[in-house]
Amino acid sequence: MLNKDFRPSKVEQCVLCPGCLKMCEGIPRTESEYAKEGTMLHDKVAKHDISGLSSEQMICVERCFELMSRLAPDDVWQHEIKMNVVDDEKVEILEGTADLILINETENDNFELISNGILIDLKFGRGAVTPASENWQLKTYATMMFQKYPISTCRCIIFQPRLGNAGFSETTYSREDLTDFPLLLKNIYAETQSGIQLHAGQKQCKFCDAKPTCPEYAVWTKGISSAVAKIEHTHELSIEGLHDALVQTSQVKDFIKQLTAQVASIENVARERLIKNEVTPEQIGYQLKTRKGARKCADAQGVFNLLHNVIPIEAFMSCVDISIPDLETLYAKEAKGKGLFKSQKEAVKALADTIAPFINQKPDGFMLKKLTD
Numbered sequence: 001m002l003n004k005d006f007r008p009s010k011v012e013q014c015v016l017c018p019g020c021l022k023m024c025e026g027i028p029r030t031e032s033e034y035a036k037e038g039t040m041l042h043d044k045v046a047k048h049d050i051s052g053l054s055s056e057q058m059i060c061v062e063r064c065f066e067l068m069s070r071l072a073p074d075d076v077w078q079h080e081i082k083m084n085v086v087d088d089e090k091v092e093i094l095e096g097t098a099d100l101i102l103i104n105e106t107e108n109d110n111f112e113l114i115s116n117g118i119l120i121d122l123k124f125g126r127g128a129v130t131p132a133s134e135n136w137q138l139k140t141y142a143t144m145m146f147q148k149y150p151i152s153t154c155r156c157i158i159f160q161p162r163l164g165n166a167g168f169s170e171t172t173y174s175r176e177d178l179t180d181f182p183l184l185l186k187n188i189y190a191e192t193q194s195g196i197q198l199h200a201g202q203k204q205c206k207f208c209d210a211k212p213t214c215p216e217y218a219v220w221t222k223g224i225s226s227a228v229a230k231i232e233h234t235h236e237l238s239i240e241g242l243h244d245a246l247v248q249t250s251q252v253k254d255f256i257k258q259l260t261a262q263v264a265s266i267e268n269v270a271r272e273r274l275i276k277n278e279v280t281p282e283q284i285g286y287q288l289k290t291r292k293g294a295r296k297c298a299d300a301q302g303v304f305n306l307l308h309n310v311i312p313i314e315a316f317m318s319c320v321d322i323s324i325p326d327l328e329t330l331y332a333k334e335a336k337g338k339g340l341f342k343s344q345k346e347a348v349k350a351l352a353d354t355i356a357p358f359i360n361q362k363p364d365g366f367m368l369k370k371l372t373d
């Protein structure tokens, strides 16, 4: 193996900041309370055991069981499977342990049996992780699966039971998709060893043990505070100052976005626990407030029939709001039934021309878009 610290969960960090491996050398790895809880919950899922868990932890673990049985019967899942990625000479590049995998066999169109893999990575944290399609850790595990098993595809799932519907994302790789990935991993590792290239950012620095001693991190956080300080003086900035402030502002935006997502997930947990009476308002300093559900008129014609003695039709219509997308869908459907247009696009265009005199089109606005986007 190249280096035991070069592991699947570290690959994305090494891509974003190649110097992080060297910066973390010799720093003892500390395990936070959250990490310890994560390890314990992984173990509970593997042993199919919910004893000793709080009710909230129990719900998380049960959500994992539900997902597993929805995808396949419980007994076919393999837990905590150690695998590795090797290069063309069979030299190990890195190793890792996948939470849950299974191999199933299906028939293809020619009635031949083919094997496919499913891999689930469980994350018990409350902050959203990189989605499956962009997740380097998952790509690394999928490569391990292709090297270990004769599978044609690998369906990769990230499941974060604490995030509700937002906690599920998936992608599927074919063997061909990842043919070059071992070489890429090797190159990523080589970059980590060529000098110390540091690039700070919210994603890579978040869990980096080198934060307290890293000079780049210090500069980056200073940049964030100086960008915040400049906000009050934007009218005084030169073009160069404006450029610097905008570059720094995008870093501040990323930082605030992550922070806001974390605060929102804490608030969600607080709300859930208050609803289930697991905590009292006094314990957490928040209480539940009832929000009235939105009301929507289901039958405008029916309402008018009841009110026409009081409200004239013109005045009534000023309260009726038409949804343009709904009207487009309806018009395209009806026009298709009458054979008026060849395509939905044509119908929508004709509708737009027909109703244009009655539509209030607000003037176009302008937004900023990064040059690189």
Ligand code: SF4
Binding pocket: 013, 017, 019, 020, 023, 198, 199, 200, 201, 204, 205, 208, 209, 210, 211, 214, 215, 216, 217
């Ligand atoms: S703190 Fe950030 S910039 Fe510094 S080594 Fe870690 S990831 Fe790189």
